Structure formats: structure tokens, C-alpha cells
Amino acid sequence: MKGLDILILTATLFSVFTALSVAVLSLIWIERKLLGRLQRRLGPTRTGPFGLLQPVADGIKLIVKEDLVPSWADRIIFWTAPLLVIIPSFMIWVTIPISRNLVVENLDLGLFVIVALLVISILGLVLAGWGSANKYGALGSLRAAAQLVSYEVPLVLVVISVAVISGSMDLRVISAIQVPLDTAQPILDEARSNFSNFNHVGLPLIFIFPLGLVIFLLAGLAEVGRTPFDIYFAESEIVGGPFVEYSGAHWSVFFLAEYMNTFAVAALAGLLFLGGWYGPILPEWAWFLIKTYFFVVIIFWIRGTFPRLRIDQLMAFGWKVLMPLSLMAVITAAIYRFYEWPAWSLTLMSLSGLIVVGFAFYLKYTRPVLRLAKKYGHRPGGIRNVR
Amino acid sequence: MVSYDDVPISDSSSEFDMLLNMGPQHPSTHGVFRMLLKIDGEVVTHAEPHIGYLHRGSERLTEVEQYHQVVTLMDRLDYLSNFNNEWVYCRAVEKLIGVEIPERAEYIRVILGELNRIASHLLFIGTFGLDIGAMTPVMFAFRGRERIQGLFESVSGARMMHNYFHIGGLKEDLPENFSDNISQLILRLREDIEETDRLLSFNELFVSRTKGVGIISKDLAIDYGWTGPGLRACGVRYDVRKSEPYSVYDRFDFKIPTTLDGDCWDRYFVRVMEMYESLSIVEQALEQMPEGPVNVLGRRLVRPPKNDVYMKAENPRGEIGIYLISDGSDKPYRLKVRPPSFCNLSALKELITDSYVADAVVILGSLDIVLGEVDR
Numbered sequence: 001m002k003g004l005d006i007l008i009l010t011a012t013l014f015s016v017f018t019a020l021s022v023a024v025l026s027l028i029w030i031e032r033k034l035l036g037r038l039q040r041r042l043g044p045t046r047t048g049p050f051g052l053l054q055p056v057a058d059g060i061k062l063i064v065k066e067d068l069v070p071s072w073a074d075r076i077i078f079w080t081a082p083l084l085v086i087i088p089s090f091m092i093w094v095t096i097p098i099s100r101n102l103v104v105e106n107l108d109l110g111l112f113v114i115v116a117l118l119v120i121s122i123l124g125l126v127l128a129g130w131g132s133a134n135k136y137g138a139l140g141s142l143r144a145a146a147q148l149v150s151y152e153v154p155l156v157l158v159v160i161s162v163a164v165i166s167g168s169m170d171l172r173v174i175s176a177i178q179v180p181l182d183t184a185q186p187i188l189d190e191a192r193s194n195f196s197n198f199n200h201v202g203l204p205l206i207f208i209f210p211l212g213l214v215i216f217l218l219a220g221l222a223e224v225g226r227t228p229f230d231i232y233f234a235e236s237e238i239v240g241g242p243f244v245e246y247s248g249a250h251w252s253v254f255f256l257a258e259y260m261n262t263f264a265v266a267a268l269a270g271l272l273f274l275g276g277w278y279g280p281i282l283p284e285w286a287w288f289l290i291k292t293y294f295f296v297v298i299i300f301w302i303r304g305t306f307p308r309l310r311i312d313q314l315m316a317f318g319w320k321v322l323m324p325l326s327l328m329a330v331i332t333a334a335i336y337r338f339y340e341w342p343a344w345s346l347t348l349m350s351l352s353g354l355i356v357v358g359f360a361f362y363l364k365y366t367r368p369v370l371r372l373a374k375k376y377g378h379r380p381g382g383i384r385n386v387r
Numbered sequence: 388m389v390s391y392d393d394v395p396i397s398d399s400s401s402e403f404d405m406l407l408n409m410g411p412q413h414p415s416t417h418g419v420f421r422m423l424l425k426i427d428g429e430v431v432t433h434a435e436p437h438i439g440y441l442h443r444g445s446e447r448l449t450e451v452e453q454y455h456q457v458v459t460l461m462d463r464l465d466y467l468s469n470f471n472n473e474w475v476y477c478r479a480v481e482k483l484i485g486v487e488i489p490e491r492a493e494y495i496r497v498i499l500g501e502l503n504r505i506a507s508h509l510l511f512i513g514t515f516g517l518d519i520g521a522m523t524p525v526m527f528a529f530r531g532r533e534r535i536q537g538l539f540e541s542v543s544g545a546r547m548m549h550n551y552f553h554i555g556g557l558k559e560d561l562p563e564n565f566s567d568n569i570s571q572l573i574l575r576l577r578e579d580i581e582e583t584d585r586l587l588s589f590n591e592l593f594v595s596r597t598k599g600v601g602i603i604s605k606d607l608a609i610d611y612g613w614t615g616p617g618l619r620a621c622g623v624r625y626d627v628r629k630s631e632p633y634s635v636y637d638r639f640d641f642k643i644p645t646t647l648d649g650d651c652w653d654r655y656f657v658r659v660m661e662m663y664e665s666l667s668i669v670e671q672a673l674e675q676m677p678e679g680p681v682n683v684l685g686r687r688l689v690r691p692p693k694n695d696v697y698m699k700a701e702n703p704r705g706e707i708g709i710y711l712i713s714d715g716s717d718k719p720y721r722l723k724v725r726p727p728s729f730c731n732l733s734a735l736k737e738l739i740t741d742s743y744v745a746d747a748v749v750i751l752g753s754l755d756i757v758l759g760e761v762d763r
Contacts, residue, residue, distance in 0.1 A: 039526035236415040308520030365591035
């Protein structure tokens with residue numbers, strides 16, 4: 001590698017780092033403001049216009065704060081764990097295309113790399129709990145291991161089915177097959193030098209594969225540990241889980257990783273199911289951001305609305321509902337590709353899958369609620385007649 | 388001092404058990420409560436509750452204070468329902484000296500006591516949601532609570548430690564703009580309660596977390612001396628306001644909400660329904676409230692005759708009892724409080740054994756304890 005190449009690569013990585021940091025800051029601001037509005041508060045207002053500088057103030061406070069290490073902690077593991085969590089979160093972004101050409105290094109197996117990198121952060125969480133030699137930390141990290149491993153499976157299966165539908169693991173190609181052919185043709189031609197089995201759909205995959213999006217979002221929520229799956233750092237039970245002994249800058253590293261993963265899951269949902277960077281009028285990167293922030297807002301909205309699940313409910317949901325559904329997703333995608341059925345057949349198949357899961361949800365969660373409401377003469381979610 | 392070694396090993400425990408110290412600084416122990424849990428994975432196999440971290444010797448302190456000074460100590464027992472505590476103590480002393488307080492004072496006491504019940508239940512609902520991980524209801528609930536506390540401040544000058552109920556009536560009459568304030572408050576409060584209720588009560592995840600968790604049978608609840616919403620959630624229609632109506636409660640039309648299952652969701656929902664009933668009591672009391680004096684004794688030093696009295700009342704958390712012995716001096720000879728939180732808490736060990744760690748937090752939250760009252 002020549003000197004110039006190294007310089008360019010360094011500059012690119014640095015700009016990715018900067019862009020991601022800004023994205024995380026924006027995420028923190030959006031979360032605080034959105035949660036505030038959901039809760040009929042103002043959210044941050046004092047720091048800058050609309051409280052825009054609040055994340056910066058938070059960051060400064062965290063960095064300046066004293067970094068405590070418990071005397072009984074295993075120092076090496078304690079310091080390594082945040083790195084193991086943050087590095088994969090950054091590396092995911094190396095292969096995510098912001099627009100058709102704006103990507104650090106487009107990989108033919110981009111999806112595979114992303115999924116592989118996501119798993120590493122589990123190790124970081126387990127080590128964090130173990131290294132801090134705290135029982136809450138240990139409980140939290142074991143919960144994290146159980147949760148992340150069991151939700152990794154449906155996530156991978158959905159990713160596989162998307163790969164089956166599109167015929168590629170290249171993220172540029174996956175978003176290209178969802179856009180009209182005249183836009184997609186150059187990208188597909190360029191990629192065709194390696195493989196030639198792409199399936200150009202021409203529609204965002206959400207229309208022909210809604211089942212995949214639902215599973216992806218649910219498993220993704222669990223994967224980044226956001227409500228209602230924030231079980232491994234449940235503040236009211238195990239007071240922060242693996243992060244319980246961390247403070248200051250090292251804690252903020254975990255925080256950063258969590259937000260970057262949230263952003264990555266939202267971006268992937270946009271890329272895999274909403275056609276990524278494609279859209280009319282606005283530039284491509286703007287469409288990418290719009291789609292990503294759309295999912296980000298949904299994730300925060302869920303956080304403001306729902307309580308958290310219990311660990312057994314979480315595992316039951318993962319293995320008994322999501323797992324069979326994601327297997328079904330793979331099989332339907334494979335049938336669709338193998339017999340070369342029209343796209344609407346896959347829509348029908350995945351909609352029927354959604355109906356099945358909806359019915360399961362109804363039986364497990366909604367029916368007891370309706371029964372309760374009926375018993376006490378109330379309408380769930382509606383204004384009741386008081387006396 | 389209790390060490391880990393003192394925790395007995397139950398039959399179901401194995402060598403893989405882990406001892407987990409929960410509290411007194413744990414965020415979900417609602418104060419300074421401490422549990423030693425033996426856990427096997429995620430399941431609690433043995434629990435050892437420890438209380439006493441907030442012991443301030445309140446009962447002893449009453450013996451060195453004059454009768455009218457004790458009211459401030461009562462404020463600090465159950466610091467979420469100050470008016471109710473002051474009320475039952477004042478009633479005890481008034482019975483000792485045999486004085487009837489003016490009607491207007493009775494009505495004002497009912498209004499403030501019921502508003503305090505709503506404030507206390509709102510706090511319970513918010514923190515109970517927080518225990519389960521719902522972070523929005525607490526904001527809605529606290530907004531209503533803030534409004535109530537604002538009214539309390541305009542009435543008594545303090546948001547929490549009021550010292551407003553005096554022996555023989557009240558410290559002073561209501562402020563001039565009270566009727567405007569409270570009619571606005573009731574309107575807004577109903578919205579706040581409904582909003583919190585709509586968001587949380589029939590939320591699928593909330594119900595799945597709380598329904599069927601921490602079930603206590605009717606007999607066991609009675610054996611443990613449970614009172615209040617916890618007992619009513621088991622289907623026992625017992626409320627001191629109805630069974631032995633004190634003050635002017637016999638003049639109001641209100642229901643005693645009960646549920647049948649005795650689990651965490653029922654304990655929650657009984658409180659929600661109680662808030663609506665309390666609001667209606669407040670409305671009725673406002674309609675019936677007469678004009679007149681609010682205090683018959685003034686600021687006289689009280690010296691009750693040599694006697695003893697037991698007085699009970701329905702607090703937000705259950706039945707509070709005050710046993711007061713007087714030796715004829717200006718200070719109580721002995722004052723014993725029967726705190727509802729303490730009796731409700733005593734069943735905790737039984738309830739959380741063999742439950743999940745996450746459920747242990749939920750069950751503790753559903754008991755709605757106030758450590759100031761448990762430890763006194």
C-alpha cells in the first residue's frame with residue numbers, strides 16, 4: 001500500500017468517526033427531546049437553541065468525571081471490555097453505504113461482516129460484567145449473553161432471507177434491487193463481475209417482505225438492548241447490569257456503542273427494507289438519513305411507551321415466536337426464489353406469517369387484557385366513564 | 388449486624404446459589420430497605436428482608452414533646468400521606484380530651500385527606516411503572532401530584548410536612564382563593580389520573596408482567612395483618628371509612644373497590660379505582676362543606692386526663708392505628724403506631740421466594756411501602 005492510500009484511508013476512517021459521533025449526538029438529542037415531548041415535558045432547553053448542545057454538555061460532563069475502578073476488579077478485563085464493545089460498533093459502518101457511492105469499503109459479503117461484528121460486542125458485555133467483579137454485573141452480563149445469543153439467530157435468519165431474495169450480500173446491491181431498473185442498472189452491472197444471480201425487484205422490500213422487517217426490528221431492538229428488551233441493564237432490577245461499576249469516560253463508551261448500534265440497526269432496516277438511499281428530489285444521503293431517523297424515532301417511541309419484559313418472557317418470545325417465524329421467512333424467501341414465483345406471492349406468504357404472529361400475540365398478551373378490561377367494565381386505552 | 392453467613396440455607400438451595408444483596412441503596416427498594424436474596428440463576432430461592440435503616444425513634448420522641456408538637460412527628464411517619472397521619476393522631480388526642488371539632492374542620496380534613504390519598508396513589512402508580520421499566524407514567528403521575536402539592540402549599544404553607552391539623556381542628560381556615568383552586572385542580576387531576584391509567588393499566592406488557600405475579604391468598608393476607616388496597620385486592624371488602632365510619636365519612640356516597648385475584652396487577656388497579664372514588668368524595672365534601680369556625684381549642688396547651696385510647700383510620704396504605712396513653716401531663720406517656728406498611732411488608736418473604744429477581748422488585752413495589760413508617 002502506498003503512502004497516499006494510507007493517508008486517504010486514515011482520512012476516511014476519521015471522517016466516519018466524526019460523522020458517527022455527530023450522529024450519536026443527534027440521537028441523544030432526539031431521544032431526550034422526543035421522550036420529553038411524549039411525557040409532556042420540554043426536554044433540554046437551556047443549552048443552546050432548542051437544547052441542541054445538551055449532548056455536548058453531557059459528553060463533557062462524562063469525560064471530566066472521575067473514572068473509578070473498583071479495587072477488586074480485574075483491571076485488564078475491566079479496561080478491555082469497553083473497547084470490545086465499541087470497536088465492532090464502529091467497524092459495522094465501514095460497509096454501510098450512505099449513498100450509491102458513499103461507502104468506505106464496499107464488501108461483497110457486507111451483510112455477513114456486519115452480522116459477524118455484531119456478535120463480538122456480546123463478548124465485551126460479558127467481560128464487562130465479569131471484570132467488574134460485581135454480582136449485579138455478573139447477572140447482567142449473563143442476561144446479555146442469553147438475550148443477545150438467542151436474538152442473534154432470528155436476526156441472522158432474516159438477513160439470510162433478504163440475501164436469498166436479492167441474491168447478494170452486498171449492501172449496495174441489496175438496496176439497488178429495490179429501486180427502479182434505470183437507477184439500479186449501473187450498480188448491478190458493476191457488481192455482476194463477481195456474481196450474476198441478482199433478482200431485481202424494483203420495489204422496497206417492505207412491500208414484498210413485511211414479515212422480514214417486523215422480525216428484523218424486533219430482533220434488532222433486542223440486539224441493541226432497547227426497551228422493551230433492555231433486560232440486561234434493567235435499572236430497576238440489576239441497576240445497570242454490566243455497566244454498574246463503570247463511570248465517566250468508560251461508561252460513556254458503552255453509551256456511545258449502544259447509540260451507534262441503534263443507529264446501525266435503523267440504517268440497516270432502511271437499507272434492507274426501504275430501498276436505502278433511493279428517493280425522489282432530495283440527494284441520496286438525505287434519503288438515507290430520513291429513512292434511518294424514521295426507524296430511530298420508532299425505536300425511541302417504543303421506549304417511551306412500553307415497560308420491559310421479564311427474562312423468561314424474553315427467551316420464550318425469542319425461541320417460540322421469533323425463531324419459527326424467521327425460519328418461515330427463510331423458507332418462503334427460498335420458495336419464492338427457487339420457483340421464481342411473482343413478487344406478490346412472497347407478499348402473501350409473509351403476510352400470512354404476520355397474521356400467525358399477530359394471532360399468537362393476541363392469545364398471549366391482548367386476550368388477557370381484554371378479559372381484564374371486560375371484568376372491570378373498562379375499555380383498554382379508552383376514556384372510561386367514571387361513576 | 389447480619390452477615391451473609393447468618394442467612395439460612397433453604398431446602399431448595401444448591402451449591403450454585405448466589406447471595407445477592409439488594410439495598411439499602413438499590414433504586415427499587417423504595418427508600419432504605421434491604422433484602423438478602425439467595426438466587427439460583429434468575430430465581431430467588433430464599434429471601435431475608437432487613438428493615439431499620441430509617442429508624443429515627445419517632446415513638447420515643449413523642450414522649451418528650453408536648454401534644455401539639457407531636458403532630459410534626461406524625462408528618463414524618465408516612466411522609467407520602469402526611470395529612471392522614473396528622474388526622475388520626477389529632478383524633479386520638481381529641482377523643483382523650485373529649486372534644487368535638489367543628490363541622491367545617493371535619494370537611495376540610497376529609498378533603499385534604501382524600502387529596503393526599505390521591506397524591507400517594509399517584510406516586511405509587513408512577514414508581515410501580517418505573518419498577519417495571521415504563522418511564523412515562525411516572526411523569527404523568529407526578530404532574531398530578533405536583534398540582535395537589537401546590538394546593539397543599541397554598542393551604543398549609545408546606546408541600547409535604549404540613550403541620551396543619553391541630554388538636555381541636557385546624558391551624559387556620561382555608562385561604563380565600565381555595566374554592567377556585569380546588570375546582571380547577573379536580574378538573575385537571577381527573578385528566579392526569581385518566582391519562583396515567585390509560586397509558587399503563589391495560590398495557591399488554593404491563594399486564595403480562597404483573598398479572599399472576601405475587602399472588603397472596605385472602606387467608607394469608609388476613610393472617611399477616613394486611614390492610615388497605617393490598618387486602619382489598621384479595622377480595623376482602625374492608626375499609627375503615629366504611630366499616631367504622633369516622634369523621635363525616637358516613638355522609639358520602641362512595642364505593643370500596645375490590646378485586647379478587649390478589650396479584651400485583653390487582654393491587655395496582657385497586658389503587659387506580661380508589662383514586663376516582665377519592666375524587667368523588669372530595670367533590671361531595673366541597674358541596675356539603677358548611678361555613679363556621681375551624682378550631683375549638685385555639686392554641687391552648689393540652690393536658691388530657693389519665694386515660695388511654697386506640698384510634699384507627701384508613702390511610703392510603705391501609706389501616707393506621709394509634710395507641711396513646713396519657714398520664715395527665717402535657718406530654719404523651721406512650722404512643723404506639725400500628726403502621727400499615729410494616730404489616731404489609733411482613734408478607735414479602737413469603738411472596739418473593741421462588742419468584743424471579745425481576746418479579747421480586749415488582750412485588751416489593753406493589754406493596755407500596757414507605758420506610759419512614761415501617762422503621763418509624
